[in-house]
Amino acid sequence: xxxxxxxxxxxxxxxxxxxxxxxxxxxxxxxxxxxxxxxxxxxxxxxxxxxxxxxxxxxxxxxxxxxxxxxxxxxxxxxxxxxxxxxxxxxxxxxxxxxxxxxxxxxxxxxxxxxxxxxxxxxxxxxxxxxxxxxxxxxxxxxxxxxxxxxxxxxxxxxxxxxxxxxxxxxxxxxxxxxxxxxxxxxxxxxxxxxxxxxxxxxxxxxxxxxxxxxxxxxxxxxxxxxxxxxxxxxxxxxxxxxxxxxxxxxxxxxxxxxxxxxxxxxxxxxxxxxxxxxxxxxxxxxxxxxxxxxxxxxxxxxxxxxxxxxxxxxxxxxxxxxxxxxxxxxxxxxxxxxxxxxxxxxxxxxxxxxxxxxxxxxxxxxxxxxxxxxxxxxxxxxxxxxxxxxx
Ligand SMILES: [Fe+2]
Numbered sequence: 197x198x199x200x201x202x203x204x205x206x207x208x209x210x211x212x213x214x215x216x217x218x219x220x221x222x223x224x225x226x227x228x229x230x231x232x233x234x235x236x237x238x239x240x241x242x243x244x245x246x247x248x249x250x251x252x253x254x255x256x257x258x259x260x261x262x263x264x265x266x267x268x269x270x271x272x273x274x275x276x277x278x279x280x281x282x283x284x285x286x287x288x289x290x291x292x293x294x295x296x297x298x299x300x301x302x303x304x305x306x307x308x309x310x311x312x313x314x315x316x317x318x319x320x321x322x323x324x325x326x327x328x329x330x331x332x333x334x335x336x337x338x339x340x341x342x343x344x345x346x347x348x349x350x351x352x353x354x355x356x357x358x359x360x361x362x363x364x365x366x367x368x369x370x371x372x373x374x375x376x377x378x379x380x381x382x383x384x385x386x387x388x389x390x391x392x393x394x395x396x397x398x399x400x401x402x403x404x405x406x407x408x409x410x411x412x413x414x415x416x417x418x419x420x421x422x423x424x425x426x427x428x429x430x431x432x433x434x435x436x437x438x439x440x441x442x443x444x445x446x447x448x449x450x451x452x453x454x455x456x457x458x459x460x461x462x463x464x465x466x467x468x469x470x471x472x473x474x475x476x477x478x479x480x481x482x483x484x485x486x487x488x489x490x491x492x493x494x495x496x497x498x499x500x501x502x503x504x505x506x507x508x509x510x511x512x513x514x515x516x517x518x519x520x521x522x523x524x525x526x527x528x529x530x531x532x533x534x535x536x537x538x539x540x541x542x543x544x545x546x547x548x549x550x551x552x553x554x555x556x557x558x559x560x561x562x563x564x565x566x567x568x569x570x571x572x573x574x575x576x577x578x579x580x581x582x583x584x585x586x587x588x
Pocket of ligand 1: 337389390393458472
C-alpha cells in the first residue's frame with residue numbers, strides 16, 4: 197500500500213538559511229510580500245533584519261505583527277483584513293507555531309473566503325492558498341513542514357484541527373540562528389512538543405517506513421540535546437540538533453499524524469491556557485504508560501533512539517527506561533503539574549468529560565496504538581492531579 201507524502205517545494209536548512217529569503221520569494225513568483233509575525237519578533241530585531249534583506253533585492257515587505265499566542269478564529273481576522281487590503285502575493289510567516297499557524301489560516305481564507313470553522317477536520321483542505329514561506333524561530337512545532345493548523349474556536353474553547361495540503365507552506369527556511377534568543381522555558385516547551393511529535397508519529401497507526409525514518413532521526417537528534425539546549429541556550433551544537441530534529445519530527449507527523457497525547461493536550465490548552473508543549477509534557481508519561489501494552493516493540497525503539505536504552509536492554513527494560521526518562525525530562529525541564537500551573541481542580545472536573553469528547557472528535561486518539569474509551573481518557577486526565585485511584 198502506498199502512502200502520500202506532502203512537503204514544502206523548497207526547504208533551506210542550516211545557519212544563515214535566512215539569507216536565501218529574497219531568492220525564495222522571487223522563485224515563488226512573489227513581488228509584494230506580507231510578513232505575518234508577532235510583536236516579540238519585531239522587538240528582537242528579526243523583522244527589521246529580513247525587511248532589509250528583502251529591500252536589498254528590491255522587495256518591499258509590509259508587516260502584520262498582531263498574531264496572538266494560541267490563535268483564535270477572531271484573532272486572525274485582523275491579519276486577514278490586512279492581507280486583503282493590499283493584495284499581497286506572498287506571505288512570509290516568521291515566529292513560533294502561533295504566527296505560522298495564523299498565517300496558514302490567513303493564506304487559505306485570503307484566497308477562498310469563509311470562516312476558519314468551515315475548514316476544520318474532518319474536511320480535507322486541498323485548495324491552494326496564497327503562497328506561504330514559513331520561518332520558524334522555535335524548535336519546535338514543526339509547523340513549517342506540516343499540513344495542519346490549529347485555531348481555537350473562541351465560542352466554545354475548542355482547538356480546531358484543520359488539515360490538508362492547502363496548509364502546507366510552499367517554502368520553509370529553517371535557520372538555527374533564529375532560535376538562539378529563545379528563553380529556557382520556551383526552549384523546553386517547544387522541544388518537548390517536537391519530541392512528542394516524533395514519538396507519536398512513530399507509534400501512530402498511520403506510521404510508515406517513510407515517517408519512521410524521519411521520526412527515529414528526530415528522536416536521535418532531540419533526545420541527547422533537549423536538556424543541553426535548555427541549560428545553555430548558546431550551545432550551538434545542541435540548538436542545531438534541536439532545530440533539525442524538530443523539522444524532521446514535523447515531516448514525520450505531517451505524514452503519520454499525531455496520536456493520543458496531542459488529542460488530549462489540545463483541550464487542556466484551550467480551557468486552561470496551558471502552552472502546547474507543556475500540556476504535552478504533562479500528558480506524555482501517562483499516555484505512554486497507557487499505550488505501551490499495545491506497541492511495546494515500538495516504544496522500546498523510541499527509548500533506544502532517544503538514547504536512554506540500548507540494544508542490550510530487553511523490550512520490557514527499554515519500555516521502563518522510556519517511562520523513567522520521560523519523568524526525568526519533566527523534572528529536569530521544570531515542567532509544572534496542572535496544580536502548580538494554577539489550574540482549578542473543580543473547573544477541571546466539570547470540564548473533563550467535554551475535554552475527552554473534544555479529544556476524541558479531533559481524530560488523533562484513533563491513531564494511537566491503544567485506542568482509549570472516553571472513560572479511559574477521563575482517567576488519564578485525572579492522573580494529572582496525582583494520587584488518582586483511577587486505573588485507565
Ligand atoms: Fe505539537
